[in-house]
Amino acid sequence: MTQTLTLRRPDDWHVHLRDGAMLADVVNHTARQFARAIVMPNLKPPVTTVEMGRAYRERILAAVDPSLDFTPLMVAYLTDTMDPEVMRRGKNEGVFTAAKLYPANATTNSSHGVTDIKNIHEVLDAMEDVGMPLLVHGEVTHKDVDIFDREAVFIDEVMVGLVKEHPNLKVVFEHITTQEAADFVTEAGENVAATITPHHLRYNRNAIFEGGIRPHYYCLPIAKREKHRLALRKAATSGSSKFFLGTDTAPHAVGAKESACGCAGVFNAPFAMESYALTFEEENALDQLEKFASINGPRFYGLPLNEGKMTLTKRDQLVPERITLSETDIIPFHAGETLGWSVS
Numbered sequence: 001m002t003q004t005l006t007l008r009r010p011d012d013w014h015v016h017l018r019d020g021a022m023l024a025d026v027v028n029h030t031a032r033q034f035a036r037a038i039v040m041p042n043l044k045p046p047v048t049t050v051e052m053g054r055a056y057r058e059r060i061l062a063a064v065d066p067s068l069d070f071t072p073l074m075v076a077y078l079t080d081t082m083d084p085e086v087m088r089r090g091k092n093e094g095v096f097t098a099a100k101l102y103p104a105n106a107t108t109n110s111s112h113g114v115t116d117i118k119n120i121h122e123v124l125d126a127m128e129d130v131g132m133p134l135l136v137h138g139e140v141t142h143k144d145v146d147i148f149d150r151e152a153v154f155i156d157e158v159m160v161g162l163v164k165e166h167p168n169l170k171v172v173f174e175h176i177t178t179q180e181a182a183d184f185v186t187e188a189g190e191n192v193a194a195t196i197t198p199h200h201l202r203y204n205r206n207a208i209f210e211g212g213i214r215p216h217y218y219c220l221p222i223a224k225r226e227k228h229r230l231a232l233r234k235a236a237t238s239g240s241s242k243f244f245l246g247t248d249t250a251p252h253a254v255g256a257k258e259s260a261c262g263c264a265g266v267f268n269a270p271f272a273m274e275s276y277a278l279t280f281e282e283e284n285a286l287d288q289l290e291k292f293a294s295i296n297g298p299r300f301y302g303l304p305l306n307e308g309k310m311t312l313t314k315r316d317q318l319v320p321e322r323i324t325l326s327e328t329d330i331i332p333f334h335a336g337e338t339l340g341w342s343v344s
Ligand SMILES: NC(=O)N[C@@H](CC(=O)O)C(=O)O
Pocket: 016, 042, 107, 108, 137, 218, 219, 220, 221, 248, 250, 251, 264, 265, 266
C-alpha cells in the first residue's frame, strides 16, 4: 500500500546558504523542498548593513534554479555597535525580515557577535517597535560552563531577562536542544517561539562518540542526553504553535569536518523533509507535520501561508554516502541510510 501525505509547501526558518561556489552548490537543495528560507548572516564578513543584505539576496537569487519557486528571507547580524537605524531601514526597505543574536564566539563565524546583551538594548527597542523578530543562538560562551550546559545556562543568564525587558519583542530561540529550552518556550508568552532541527530529533550525544569520534554528528548547540531528544520530539509533535521547522543546514567541506579541529554543522538540506517525516511517523504524529513545517512559522513571522503543495510518499530512498560539489565533497545527514519517505 502506498501512503502519501500532502501538505502546504513548507518553509525552512533557519538555513546557512554560505556564499560563492558553496552557495551555488547547496542552495537548490533547500529551494527544491522549501518555498522560503530564513538565511543566516554568518558570512565572512557578516551581513551587518542593509546594502550587504540586499547584495547577498541578489547572489542567492542568481544561484537558484529558475524553475524552482524560492524566496530567501534575509537576516541582519547583530554586533556590539549595530545602529538601530539599520533595523528600521532594513524593515522599511523590505530587506531584513529578522536580526540574529550570536553571542560572540559561540559558533561558526560569530567572532563579531555580541559580547553583552546590554550593548544592543536600543537595537532591541527598535526591533520591538517595528515588529522585527530577534533570532537567538542561545548558548553562553564562558569557558567555565560545560559545553552540554551552555544552552540551559543561557536561559537563566540571558533569555529570562531579555523577554522581561522586551515584552513585545518576537523572539525565536533557534535550534533548541534541551528540555529546559522546550519548557521555557512553552511557558513564555505568545511572542516567544523556537525552531527544531531534523538532527536533534534523531540522535543524542552518544552518536558523536559511537565507536570513535564522528565529526559529521558535531554541530552547535551540541546534541544532548536522550531525555532532551525525547523532550524535543514531544515539543515538535505536540501541536503547539510555538515550535516550527528550522533545519540549521550548515554545510562544511568534508575536509573541514574531518579535521583535528573540525567545524560544527550538519548538512541536512537534501533530505530534510524526509527526515522530519520519519520522526513524526515514529511519534504517530504525521497529522501534526503540516503545522510544524508549513503553518506555525509563517503565522509567527506574520507572513502569508504558502499556496503550493508538497507530497511525501512512503517510498524507500537511499541517501548517498557523499555528495560531490564543485570544489569539495560534503557528507549529508543520514549518509548511507535508507529513508522510508521521499518527496515526490
Ligand atoms: N549549527 C552549527 O553547528 N553551525 C552553524 C552555525 C550555527 O547555527 O550555530 C554554521 O554556520 O556552521
